[in-house]
Amino acid sequence: MAGVGKTRYNRRMNGSLSTIRDELLSGLNEPQRQAVSHTEGPLLILAGPGSGKTRVVTRRAAYLAATVTKPWHILAITFTNKAASEMRERIESLDVAEGMTVSTFHALCARLLRRYHEQVNLPRNFTIFDQADRRKVVKKAIEACDLSTTNWSPAGIEPVISRAKNELLRPRAFAETAIDFHSKTVARIYEQYDRMMRQMAGLDFDDLLMHIALLLTEDTEVREELEDRFRYVLIDEYQDTNAAQYRIARRLADGHRNICATGDPDQSIYGWRGADISNILNFEKDYPEAKVVRLEQNYRSTGRILSAAGSLIGCNTERKDKRLWTENEPGPDVRVIECESSDEEADRIAQDIGKQQRSGLKLSETAVLYRVNSLSRSIEERFIREGLPYQIARGVAFYNRKEIKDVLAYLRVLVNPADDVSLTRIINTPPRGIGQTTVQRLVASAEGVGQSLHSVVTGGGDLTALGRSAGKVGEFGKMLVQLASVMEQPVHDALEYVVKHSGLRALYSSMDDGDDAPINNINELVSAAVEFESQNEGATIGDWLEHTALLGDVDSVRDDSGMITLMTLHAAKGLEFDNVYIIGLEEGLIPFVRGHEDGDEEEERRLMFVGMTRARRGLVLLHARYRMMRGITERTIRSSFLDELPHDEVQWSAERTVVSPRRSRSVDHGTLPDDVEQWEVGTLVEHERYGIGRIMSIHRGHRRTHVEVMFRDGSRHRWVLEFAALKRVAFEDVGDL
DNA sequence: AATATTCCCGTTTTT
DNA sequence: CGGGAATATT
Numbered sequence: 001m002a003g004v005g006k007t008r009y010n011r012r013m014n015g016s017l018s019t020i021r022d023e024l025l026s027g028l029n030e031p032q033r034q035a036v037s038h039t040e041g042p043l044l045i046l047a048g049p050g051s052g053k054t055r056v057v058t059r060r061a062a063y064l065a066a067t068v069t070k071p072w073h074i075l076a077i078t079f080t081n082k083a084a085s086e087m088r089e090r091i092e093s094l095d096v097a098e099g100m101t102v103s104t105f106h107a108l109c110a111r112l113l114r115r116y117h118e119q120v121n122l123p124r125n126f127t128i129f130d131q132a133d134r135r136k137v138v139k140k141a142i143e144a145c146d147l148s149t150t151n152w153s154p155a156g157i158e159p160v161i162s163r164a165k166n167e168l169l170r171p172r173a174f175a176e177t178a179i180d181f182h183s184k185t186v187a188r189i190y191e192q193y194d195r196m197m198r199q200m201a202g203l204d205f206d207d208l209l210m211h212i213a214l215l216l217t218e219d220t221e222v223r224e225e226l227e228d229r230f231r232y233v234l235i236d237e238y239q240d241t242n243a244a245q246y247r248i249a250r251r252l253a254d255g256h257r258n259i260c261a262t263g264d265p266d267q268s269i270y271g272w273r274g275a276d277i278s279n280i281l282n283f284e285k286d287y288p289e290a291k292v293v294r295l296e297q298n299y300r301s302t303g304r305i306l307s308a309a310g311s312l313i314g315c316n317t318e319r320k321d322k323r324l325w326t327e328n329e330p331g332p333d334v335r336v337i338e339c340e341s342s343d344e345e346a347d348r349i350a351q352d353i354g355k356q357q358r359s360g361l362k363l364s365e366t367a368v369l370y371r372v373n374s375l376s377r378s379i380e381e382r383f384i385r386e387g388l389p390y391q392i393a394r395g396v397a398f399y400n401r402k403e404i405k406d407v408l409a410y411l412r413v414l415v416n417p418a419d420d421v422s423l424t425r426i427i428n429t430p431p432r433g434i435g436q437t438t439v440q441r442l443v444a445s446a447e448g449v450g451q452s453l454h455s456v457v458t459g460g461g462d463l464t465a466l467g468r469s470a471g472k473v474g475e476f477g478k479m480l481v482q483l484a485s486v487m488e489q490p491v492h493d494a495l496e497y498v499v500k501h502s503g504l505r506a507l508y509s510s511m512d513d514g515d516d517a518p519i520n521n522i523n524e525l526v527s528a529a530v531e532f533e534s535q536n537e538g539a540t541i542g543d544w545l546e547h548t549a550l551l552g553d554v555d556s557v558r559d560d561s562g563m564i565t566l567m568t569l570h571a572a573k574g575l576e577f578d579n580v581y582i583i584g585l586e587e588g589l590i591p592f593v594r595g596h597e598d599g600d601e602e603e604e605r606r607l608m609f610v611g612m613t614r615a616r617r618g619l620v621l622l623h624a625r626y627r628m629m630r631g632i633t634e635r636t637i638r639s640s641f642l643d644e645l646p647h648d649e650v651q652w653s654a655e656r657t658v659v660s661p662r663r664s665r666s667v668d669h670g671t672l673p674d675d676v677e678q679w680e681v682g683t684l685v686e687h688e689r690y691g692i693g694r695i696m697s698i699h700r701g702h703r704r705t706h707v708e709v710m711f712r713d714g715s716r717h718r719w720v721l722e723f724a725a726l727k728r729v730a731f732e733d734v735g736d737l
Numbered sequence: 738a739a740t741a742t743t744c745c746c747g748t749t750t751t752t
Numbered sequence: 753c754g755g756g757a758a759t760a761t762t
Binding site for chain 3: 374628629630631632
């Protein structure tokens with residue numbers, strides 16, 4: 001929560017009100033001005049990319065605070081923490097509205113649930129379970145229902161439960177909607193999952209939203225309290241709200257109707273996770289008295305970038321027509337580059353950056369965007385080789401590392417002893433001789449008495465049934481009790497103490513000292529805690545855990561880093577760069593399709609639109625003729641989206657460049673047998689270990705050939721042919737089969 | 738109980 | 753291809 005500091009507000013109030021007003025309205029175009037000066041009643045700001053939305057929103061917040069209300073009555077909700085802190089900074093720099101609440105939906109809900117935990121029947125010290133934790137609990141729930149986790153895969157059930165929660169269906173309500181066998185079974189699992197999560201005082205991301213949405217619906221007292229606290233509500237990126245978020249927004253504004261939604265239907269890219277574009281399309285139906293402002297002048301991009309992006313998005317059929325325009329210069333052509341492979345793609349980008357660097361390109365103003373994270377690999381390799389500094393938007397990945405999760409699991413158990421998932425994780429980490437049979441017995445005994453594992457381990461109860469492990473479990477319990485003594489200390493001290501006395505420091509210090517050695521990451525974690533404390537005075541361990549749980553990938557990108565930024569198209573929403581490279585413009589990738597059913601092509605087009613409009617001056621789109629996906633190199637088809645660009649404003653380059661000379665590829669080639677063309681399904685081969693076998697399938701890629709061989713003993717093996725120790729044998733050499 | 742090995746799976750985007 | 757889980761080994 002943003003601290004309510006001593007306001008510069010008062011000082012500013014000395015200036016006359018009309019002066020402040022004039023200042024806040026200065027330098028704005030007409031629609032922007034209208035949006036800023038609209039105070040009472042619903043307001044919809046339809047803001048195209050680069051149309052100065054953030055500027056309008058921050059000015060308007062300041063305007064509200066200066067004219068009709070106090071900053072603490074203003075609530076602004078964003079999608080990422082990064083957007084929230086940027087907005088907070090920009091508002092505060094206007095010197096008028098310090099003390100506003102600026103938060104993400106999830107962080108806001110978490111905070112409210114701490115306050116209203118009793119109303120939703122939760123302990124105050126609940127902890128937030130990330131997707132991995134949730135996966136584990138879902139799996140346990142499936143097992144507890146006596147179902148096989150192969151027939152009912154956790155990965156398959158999880159999204160169903162998630163969707164139910166987004167639709168605000170508690171287990172019972174969901175069960176009522178279940179009519180067929182499959183959904184009835186899922187309902188049972190959901191119910192079981194819910195029971196287990198409650199027992200562990202755990203909330204998943206969807207719970208945060210669902211509980212607040214339902215609380216606001218069902219508890220009039222709470223709703224009125226919040227309506228009075230938050231008299232002006234602003235929801236950013238409204239086109240990406242899901243049903244739960246929509247409900248929250250509506251309920252918060254029920255009384256006063258001072259709701260301002262900003263967004264752009266053309267940038268709705270989260271349909272797959274339940275976002276409902278009709279929330280923004282129906283805003284005027286929900287609030288018939290709403291004022292609607294359209295921001296269509298673009299201040300960000302060159303004319304050519306804008307017309308290319310506009311031409312693309314114009315191909316969407318389900319769309320409110322909207323025309324973006326700019327007074328900016330046309331700028332250089334948008335470029336499309338055809339490459340041979342992902343390596344060449346990376347090569348071209350590196351070359352291009354190198355060339356432009358000489359004419360003053362700033363690395364921190366350069367981004368490489370892609371549809372799926374796995375595409376970053378070849379770019380990274382290339383940048384490392386070239387010594388080009390880069391950062392990847394992957395904040396979450398850090399917190400997913402084993403050693404980090406281990407440390408956090410200790411803290412989580414201290415904050416919330418009921419958290420069996422975390423306790424199971426740490427009970428034998430570092431190894432202390434408590435194996436899985438012992439853990440199973442502990443679980444059974446905990447279930448027997450309806451207690452948490454923690455209370456069984458620390459309760460001083462009878463552990464003799466565990467045999468020789470009893471002592472070790474007892475010691476572990478004592479250690480937990482001892483660690484709990486640090487709870488009141490500053491977060492980083494507590495953290496250091498826990499790392500040391502849990503034995504994790506010793507465990508990880510002994511490991512190899514590479515660049516990302518576990519111990520370095522742990523140290524980095526401590527630094528992160530120090531930084532968090534410096535920004536949030538008096539923060540508790542619980543606060544910090546909440547913060548880490550709600551971090552997103554984008555939150556890790558720094559603006560002033562002097563590094564190229566690599567990230568997914570999704571993560572790039574809301575950001576801008578001088579130069580943008582988008583890679584992998586190939587059918588199946590952009591637009592993305594998985595399996596056989598078609599994806600949502602219009603949403604894919606919007607995603608591409610978002611990516612293109614991130615660029616201010618330079619936009620380069622690349623595709624490779626061959627690309628390796630999950631181990632197999634395949635011929636690609638270039639994206640149909642490229643055909644939707646205006647031909648005369650795009651520079652097409654199909655020239656083949658020689659891959660740069662110092663990169664000899666012969667090393668990775670392996671030794672290809674001369675007659676490899678003659679190897680085919682049915683060819684007999686010999687392997688020194690498995691003997692004689694027959695090729696069952698062969699897959700010829702661009703520079704790798706994959707074979708699957710079945711041997712006489714019935715075993716089947718797959719190899720990359722170039723690296724496999726296979727010899728071709730003639731039929732007559734084999735003898736009798 | 739700890740470690741080494743194989744196998745098998747899924748293949749998007751994220752708060 | 754790559755990670756995690758099941759399985760084999762010591």
